[in-house]
Amino acid sequence: MQTASAVSGSGGSSGVPASLRGILPVLVALPVLLVLEWLLSNSPFASYLLSIMAVNIILAVSLNIVNGMTGQFSIGHAGFMAVGAYLAGVTSLALKDVALSFLPVAVSDQVFLVVALLAGGISAALAGFLVGLPSLRLRGDYLAIVTLGFGEIIRVVVTNTEAFGRALGLSGIPQTSTVAMVGFWVFLVVLVSRRIAGSSHGRSLWAIREDEVAAEAMGVNTTGYKVRAFVISSFFAGIAGGLFAHFVPIINPGSFTFVKSMEIVVMVVLGGLGSTTGAIVAAVFLTLLPEALRSAFAAFGSESTLAQQVDQIRMPVYGLLLVVLMLSRPQGLFGTKELWEVIPRWIPRRRKGM
């Protein structure tokens, strides 16, 4: 793992003014996202699928900051997603009838969506801080147990709170999420993750992952760094939840169970603990897999029964996938490397050209 390369890798080309270099990728990405939005405006299913995929990518990449880079094991990511989803949902419901009259409706909607998302994200980050501070002082597996408990607590609390619609869930949240918006957050989480990885903060996280005692002895405030990584990760989980709440018709506690948490962990482990691009690839793969199976079965004519069963056998398939992975490639798809570090090794010929 070569953390130094990340800085030059994401730094943009020379000739760009220094003041712009930091946000250059955003300036490039925005028009691309808007074009994508325009292209997909007439295909709701593709938009929906892309949105689900994007949410999964955000979840996987953010969890990778904690589980991959810092080497802590959090298995309650769906809990933070739930916090974000419900808080953003409630915020949007409260602001439903407000609009910024001086802006076009679509733009005004997006402004309120961002407000709701930030409300969700910040609440989740706060929850992450409260959960992380006591449990990250300890070493080892305590975080796993605490986060597991947290996920369940959130689910039970939501199920019993009138304001969150109890078990029935929250419906009527304005469906204002767009492909451009989810794409933007995907872009942001990846950018943040890569830039952390390439900075001295990232090196400190890697050091904690490699040897916590040694990191502490070398002047790294290990508890502080673990908590910060955890808070950042929770924030993006909350954002993912908020986005989710704005494109599915109804959110209920069933969407944020332990199974969802495990799904995210599987994505991170499959992609390779510590690899951002690995998490992306795994998230895309695991989002498309059930869809592909479903349409494959549907194509064979066994519409309702078999296609529904695909959803049911998802977990055993994930389990099997993990076992096979652990046996054949325990470091995950990419290990700690990124896509562009791995590909040239797979295709030796292309190396000369690069």
Place this chain on the structure above:
Amino acid sequence: MSGPLLEAVGVSIQFGGLKALSDFNLAIHKGDLQGLIGPNGAGKTTAFNVLTGVYQPTQGEVRVSGLRVNGRLPHQINHLGLARTFQNIRLFRALTALDNVKVACRGQAALHVEGVGPGAKFRGALRNYRDWWRALMLTPGFLAEERELTRQAEHLLEVMGLSHRRDEEARNLPYGEQRRLEIARALGTRPKVLLLDEPAAGMNTREKADLMVLIRKLRDEFDLGILVIEHDMKLVMGICEKITVLDHGETIARGAPAEVRSDRKVIEAYLGDSYLESHGGAA
């Protein structure tokens, strides 16, 4: 001359019923090169762990630059100027040699933040958030700092003769080089006192000889106080000006190498009293 940089006063530590270290005293000044020896299980590494804050002393006081550090965390003690290496090498194995050192250099950079006194914590937090922001936005200041860290780390690798390993993962280095990389990493935190836990373990004779020269050079070049734990008597006797001998947690002797070597208690601890009986006492 100012007071000692590192001082242990009457330090004892107890694990349940076992007294791992009792009434341990030590003072290291700038430019000192001291040794800490003793048979296996004598409490040498425990002493290191108490000094660096991994364990808390049950009794007594540890002072770094005159400041009492009991109850402080290891990274805070490190920021005060105390760095160590480990007996069983603890490098960041998957990181490159350069990054290993850069992690440590960075820890030192945080020193300006986390000082002591009222408001320091708050200022530290503020600066920390600004720091994250700078890293996320790739500001020119951040990039300059990153280059500076690289430069420092490269310099340290050069001093330790590891420049050719710059981009190799630490785990792929040969044993002797891993030990040297640990020293380079410890130096990255810009210590005033360096604690070396068996730096020569696993090295061959030639490497040991080189190491002796290197340790002296480090002391002179970096203005350090150095405390070495070592089993290799030739090395300890060869470079240390003062030696403390531990046995079962007790300090049984202290003094110049020649004195320690002829001390009856030391010979007894190392070779057993039957040796003394058959050879008619200390030489």
